[in-house]
Amino acid sequence: MNLFKQLAHVALKVKDLDKSLDFYVNKLGMTEMMSLARPDGSPGVWLVYLRITDDQYLELFPGGTGDRAPGKDVVALNHICLGVESLDEAIAHLKKVDVPLTIQKKMAADKNWQAWIEDPDGNRIELMQIMPDCLQLAAIARLKKAAE
Amino acid sequence: MPIFSGLGHIALKVNDLDASMAFYDAIGFPEMLRLLNDKGDPWIVYHRISDNLYLELFPGGKDKAVPGEKDNATGLFHLCLTVADADAAEAKLSKAGIELSRPRNANRGIDGNRGMWINDPDGNRIEIMEMAPDCIQFKAESNLKAGGRPHVLSLR
DSSP states (O other), rough: EEEEEEEEEEEEEOOHHHHHIIIIIIIIIEEEEEEEETOOOOOSSSEEEEEEEEEEEEESOOOOOOSOOOTTSSSEEEEEEEEEEOOOHHHHHHTTTTTTOOOEEOOTTTTTTTEEEEETTTTTTEEEEEEEEOOOHHHHHHHHHHHH | SSEEEEEEEEEEEOOOOOHHHHHHHHTTTOOOEEEEEETTSEEEEEEEEEETTTEEEEEEBBSOOOGGGGGBEEEEEEEEEESHHHHHHHHHHHHOOOOSSSSSOOOOOOOOOEEEEEEEETTTTTEEOOOOOTTTHHHHEEEEEHTTOOEEEOOO
């Protein structure tokens, strides 16, 4: 069934919108596209759209309750992964903008290079440089072959 | 230069792996790969969303479900998947036995798009959206490309 075209956006509830915007826009380099006022007319921002690509956005909704995003063992979003062309270049950039790596660069079980950071709410973000011989691309090729 | 080429995957910690796999398979994302742990049990199951975007399911999640929308818990609020035709999508979902999580509003949403909502087995909210060519998101993007400032809208 070919129902869906694309994962269009991921929406996060955030505790402190300014901190999240500083992280995703000023440090990670996403572009702010648009913000919407609350539909019920109450003061404040309802959500801000950040551009990841032309057809993928990150939506930030302020007013998150609790101290932090859920830990990695609970039923919840476990992490988000952003693809990079060059992990070394991405790490150099992150160093320049003072975003610490929570897990250093390593070759993972899937044969891709990865490193990890966290957003201000503790959402885990994997940075991945996909390698030509990785397990995912081999799996995609198998799916395509099976569909022929 | 942009640092990121795009979203690579979304990873969910799930309570019942079989239920989650059946759900994501039913909505058109087949299993493509699984990695086993040292006991031979599934560690990560990968489902294909597109050739360069995957969903990773990690079994063994504590708790039965994610917080509800009204809890406003810091963390993932929802995911959104796009469709070419919202009516066809609704029919396909119904055929696959997937119920909408709230009654569908046939009108265009506040952003100019048509859509509906479903929940995955853990209660993760999934928005389904047919994006209109003149929706506010595409207008904001073309404005950025033309060198404009981010749009700030009040849609009341």
